[in-house]
Structure formats: structure tokens, C-alpha cells
Amino acid sequence: MQNVSCDICKKKVDNPMTGRSFFYYAEHSVCESCKDNLELQVKSAVRTKDPYSFDWYSKFIGDSITKAIQKGKI
Numbered sequence: 001m002q003n004v005s006c007d008i009c010k011k012k013v014d015n016p017m018t019g020r021s022f023f024y025y026a027e028h029s030v031c032e033s034c035k036d037n038l039e040l041q042v043k044s045a046v047r048t049k050d051p052y053s054f055d056w057y058s059k060f061i062g063d064s065i066t067k068a069i070q071k072g073k074i
């Protein structure tokens with residue numbers, strides 16, 4: 001059985017299933033609760049971002065995850 005833990009909070013994901021109990025962002029595996037927090041963070045940043053571009057968006061997600069991994073939380 002595959003062993004997956006969240007790159008951000010380091011918690012082991014029970015019964016890992018991509019797109020359901022864990023998610024890939026910028027090549028990192030992220031658990032559901034960290035994904036929810038990440039999306040909240042990204043959503044509020046996207047709302048105020050002008051001009052908006054997909055490059056900026058991908059980079060923002062990557063940077064947010066890198067920062068979250070360093071802090072151990074989002």
C-alpha cells in the first residue's frame with residue numbers, strides 16, 4: 001500500500017487517494033485540510049490581483065506551498 005503524508009503538516013494521509021484524500025500542488029502532496037486553507041489563501045489573493053495571469057497564479061501557488069512547508073502549516 002502506498003504511503004502518503006502531507007508535505008505541509010507532515011500528517012500521514014489515511015487511505016490515500018489522489019484528488020480525494022490528498023492533492024498534488026506544484027509537485028507536492030497536500031492533505032485535504034491544508035488544501036482547503038491553501039485555496040482560501042489563493043482565493044483572496046486572486047480577488048485583489050490585477051492584472052491576473054495564469055503564470056502569476058502557478059507561481060503564487062508554488063510560493064505559497066514552499067512558504068507553508070517551511071512554516072509547517074498554512
Ligand SMILES: [Zn+2]
Pocket residue numbers: 006007008009010011030031032033034035
Ligand atoms: Zn496537511
